[in-house]
Amino acid sequence: MRKTAKVVIIGAGCTGAAAAYQLAVKHGEKDVVMVEKDFLAAGATGRCGGGMRQQWSTRGNIRLAQRSISAFKNFQDETGQDCEFWEGGYLLPAWNEEMVEHHHTNIKLQNEENVPSRFVTPEEIKDIAPILDTTRMLGGAYCPTDGKANPFLVVKGWCERAADAGVEINVRTEVTGFKTSGDKVTHVETSRGTIECECVINAAGGHSGVIGKMLGLDLPVAPERHQILVTEPVKHCHDPMVIDLRHNIYFSQANHGSFISGHTDYGVQSSFNIRNNWQFPIQLSRKLCYLAPPLKRLKVVRIWAGLYTMTPDAQPIIGPTPEYPNFLNAIGFSGHGFMLSPVTGTILAELITQGKVTVCPIQEFDIRRFKDGTAGTREANVV
Numbered sequence: 001m002r003k004t005a006k007v008v009i010i011g012a013g014c015t016g017a018a019a020a021y022q023l024a025v026k027h028g029e030k031d032v033v034m035v036e037k038d039f040l041a042a043g044a045t046g047r048c049g050g051g052m053r054q055q056w057s058t059r060g061n062i063r064l065a066q067r068s069i070s071a072f073k074n075f076q077d078e079t080g081q082d083c084e085f086w087e088g089g090y091l092l093p094a095w096n097e098e099m100v101e102h103h104h105t106n107i108k109l110q111n112e113e114n115v116p117s118r119f120v121t122p123e124e125i126k127d128i129a130p131i132l133d134t135t136r137m138l139g140g141a142y143c144p145t146d147g148k149a150n151p152f153l154v155v156k157g158w159c160e161r162a163a164d165a166g167v168e169i170n171v172r173t174e175v176t177g178f179k180t181s182g183d184k185v186t187h188v189e190t191s192r193g194t195i196e197c198e199c200v201i202n203a204a205g206g207h208s209g210v211i212g213k214m215l216g217l218d219l220p221v222a223p224e225r226h227q228i229l230v231t232e233p234v235k236h237c238h239d240p241m242v243i244d245l246r247h248n249i250y251f252s253q254a255n256h257g258s259f260i261s262g263h264t265d266y267g268v269q270s271s272f273n274i275r276n277n278w279q280f281p282i283q284l285s286r287k288l289c290y291l292a293p294p295l296k297r298l299k300v301v302r303i304w305a306g307l308y309t310m311t312p313d314a315q316p317i318i319g320p321t322p323e324y325p326n327f328l329n330a331i332g333f334s335g336h337g338f339m340l341s342p343v344t345g346t347i348l349a350e351l352i353t354q355g356k357v358t359v360c361p362i363q364e365f366d367i368r369r370f371k372d373g374t375a376g377t378r379e380a381n382v383v
């Protein structure tokens, strides 16, 4: 392992991989070392639903998602790796007038940012997603340019290209501490040696708060278990990802035919627990069969869990830490970090190589918002 590097990236999930790719391949900064305690995509990235949508309730999240989706679309051309990108759209049903109003408000905001979302009637929903029982729906929000991709292939594509460009990727290498001098982080200590560096990226997902603690920082992030299941595969019969905010569930059909579905546990508490409980497949299956009755016939083949990293406003923290300006966080993605990873990588690379960000405004993601009271409204479209 190298003993020095300009940039050390902690974590080889989609965020760390995007940063490595953007730094080395797109911004010419090849003196980069990545350290990962397990293996590529071992954290939330390899456990996620792979969905990507621009249908958010805050302008910040809409902008990040919109800029990222085009990167996923062009992924194969850019990296040579097929990431199974599928533009099947996202549908968010409305069950009462309050939800109709909620979707209309968000669609207006999204349209202002050039996202082609629209409100659809129950009849249109029947065309978009014939397996849904639309009897009690009043309509829904729909965006045809939302979609999904395979997180493992995304991380593989970015890491391979980054490694080709000179990035050293170290798996089974755990960050254990730091050395500092004044307000600078000077060294990253790992289970395989110490690396002297000019800059550090904290992309440690659910464990990013633990990394912060090693520097005496109390980062406003909370890990939270989220469970997910996969059914046996069937012939393709369903295009969009469905996110139902009322029943707190999402589901889509993967390229290989399986349905993938998850929800937020009732009364979920912050913890590092990623073990499943027996209630999950029962509760989830009930909701899934209520929404899409033909799925009753499917067998569940596997369940697993991973960590969301929540922030108080359910929007990420991206950028330098005031106490250590050369320690950059890309954390707190609150359940939507996969879809935001391309632009997150660009923001980090621009900050490091140019000292300013041109890809989109980033003040909403400044960590200081939680202390100085400038945090905006909480993102409402989270499941």
Ligand SMILES: Cc1cc2nc3c(=O)[nH]c(=O)nc-3n(C[C@H](O)[C@H](O)[C@H](O)COP(=O)(O)OP(=O)(O)OC[C@H]3O[C@@H](n4cnc5c(N)ncnc54)[C@H](O)[C@@H]3O)c2cc1C
Residues within 6 Å of the ligand: 010, 011, 012, 013, 014, 015, 016, 035, 036, 037, 038, 039, 040, 041, 042, 043, 044, 045, 046, 047, 048, 049, 050, 051, 052, 173, 174, 175, 176, 203, 204, 205, 206, 207, 208, 211, 226, 227, 228, 262, 305, 306, 307, 308, 309, 330, 331, 333, 334, 335, 336, 337, 338, 339, 340
């Ligand atoms: C069930 C579930 C479903 C989800 N569905 C979606 C979805 O459909 N769409 C979407 O956009 N997002 C989804 N998410 C959220 C998404 O998975 C995360 O926001 C995203 O993967 C975060 O990526 P990351 O690279 O920042 O973190 P991670 O993928 O968690 O990567 C962090 C890495 O850091 C490593 N690490 C931690 N501590 C150390 C250390 N001390 N030293 C070295 N390495 C360390 C970990 O091993 C890990 O590999 C879902 C999450 C879950 C759990």
